Amino acid sequence: GQNIDQPTEMTATEGAIVQINCTYQTSGFNGLFWYQQHAGEAPTFLSYNVLDGLEEKGRFSSFLSRSKGYSYLLLKELQMKDSASYLCAPMDSNYQLIWGAGTKLIIKP
Amino acid sequence: GAVVSQHPSWVICKSGTSVKIECRSLDFQATTMFWYRQFPKQSLMLMATSNEGSKATYEQGVEKDKFLINHASLTLSTLTVTSAHPEDSSFYICSAPTGATTEEQYFGPGTRLTVT
Numbered sequence: 001g002q003n004i005d006q007p008t009e010m011t012a013t014e015g016a017i018v019q020i021n022c023t024y025q026t027s028g029f030n031g032l033f034w035y036q037q038h039a040g041e042a043p044t045f046l047s048y049n050v051l052d053g054l055e056e057k058g059r060f061s062s063f064l065s066r067s068k069g070y071s072y073l074l075l076k077e078l079q080m081k082d083s084a085s086y087l088c089a090p091m092d093s094n095y096q097l098i099w100g101a102g103t104k105l106i107i108k109p
Numbered sequence: 110g111a112v113v114s115q116h117p118s119w120v121i122c123k124s125g126t127s128v129k130i131e132c133r134s135l136d137f138q139a140t141t142m143f144w145y146r147q148f149p150k151q152s153l154m155l156m157a158t159s160n161e162g163s164k165a166t167y168e169q170g171v172e173k174d175k176f177l178i179n180h181a182s183l184t185l186s187t188l189t190v191t192s193a194h195p196e197d198s199s200f201y202i203c204s205a206p207t208g209a210t211t212e213e214q215y216f217g218p219g220t221r222l223t224v225t
Contacts, residue, residue, distance in 0.1 A: 033213075042202045042216040043153070087153070097214070101152040 002026050004100030006088050011106045012078055020073045020086050020103045028093020034062050034073045035087040037102065043087055046073070075105075083107045112136055113205050115217035122193055122224055129189045130220045132203030138183035139205035143214070144176075147200045159186040159203075193224045 005023045012018040024032070031050035035043035049055055049064035049071065061074040073086055085102040092098055112135040122128050132142055142159040157178055158166040165178035177189040190197055200221055204214040 035216075040200075040221075042219040045213060045215065048213060096155065099153040099155075101150075 002092065002098045004088055004090070004098060006086075006100050006103045008101070009104045009106065011108060012075075014078055014080060014107055014109050016078050017074065017076050018078060018105065020075070020088075020105065022071045022073075022088030022100070024069050024071070024088065024090045024098070026090045026092045026098055029066060030091040030093065030095055032062075032064055032071050032088065032090040033097065034060075034071075035089060037085045037087055039084075046086075078107050080107050080109070113203065113215045113217040115201075115203060115220050117220060118218060119221040120223070122222070124194055124224055125192055127189055127191045128193055128222060129187055130201055130203075130222075132186045132188070132205075132217050134184045134205045134215075137205075137207055139186075139207075140183060142180065142186040142203055142205045144178065144186075144188050145202045145204065147202060147219075149200075153202065156188075161186075190222065193222070195224045198222055198224045 003025045031048055033048050034046040036046050037043040047062040049062050052064055052066055054063045059076045064071045085104050087102040089097040089099050114133045114135055116131045120128055140161045144156045145153045146156050147153050155168050156171045159178045159180040161180040161183055167173045175191055180186045200219050202216055202219040204216045206214050
């Protein structure tokens with residue numbers, strides 16, 4: 001079956017760094033997306049990885065290891081507005097996104 | 110970046126009535142659009158894939174006669190919740206891929222449906 005595993009909730013301090021891990025199992029693989037979702041809002045795109053390695057985009061970086069079925073999202077210089085849920089979503093062989101419940105990130109001053 | 114809009118942003122209706130939700134791609138054409146439903150504190154659940162010019166593809170367990178999808182043009186897809194019941198109250202979100210390889214999807218802002 002297809003499965004996504006992320007921590008349910010994480011807490012970090014403003015200005016710090018946090019890494020959100022994601023392991024996945026899918027039928028085929030066409031890349032992995034990370035989305036940010038604030039409460040009551042739709043998800044917004046953060047990153048896309050299709051090859052192994054690290055993709056850096058400003059304060060956010062995303063890493064992928066296809067052989068391990070593993071990805072992480074790294075957030076640096078945390079700001080209060082980064083408090084949100086972070087969704088790891090791999091794309092299967094049918095180009096469908098597989099969604100987990102996401103990780104709720106709480107930023108404390 | 111690409112923009113997807115939804116209308117209405119929220120709606121309250123009485124049990125037994127029907128509600129139509131529109132999803133528009135504002136600056137690109139979308140032959141495919143996806144409709145999701147999200148209950149509080151739960152993950153996005155794909156309901157159906159809307160295809161311009163052909164019938165929608167529904168996920169297992171989603172009643173196609175209850176959730177009517179019409180992809181009228183390359184920029185508009187509609188979801189009609191027929192004979193709505195309180196358990197249909199949810200956050201409905203559409204998305205559309207912008208690239209030929211469906212690499213990236215942009216989401217509409219969502220529609221909050223409350224059935225009383």
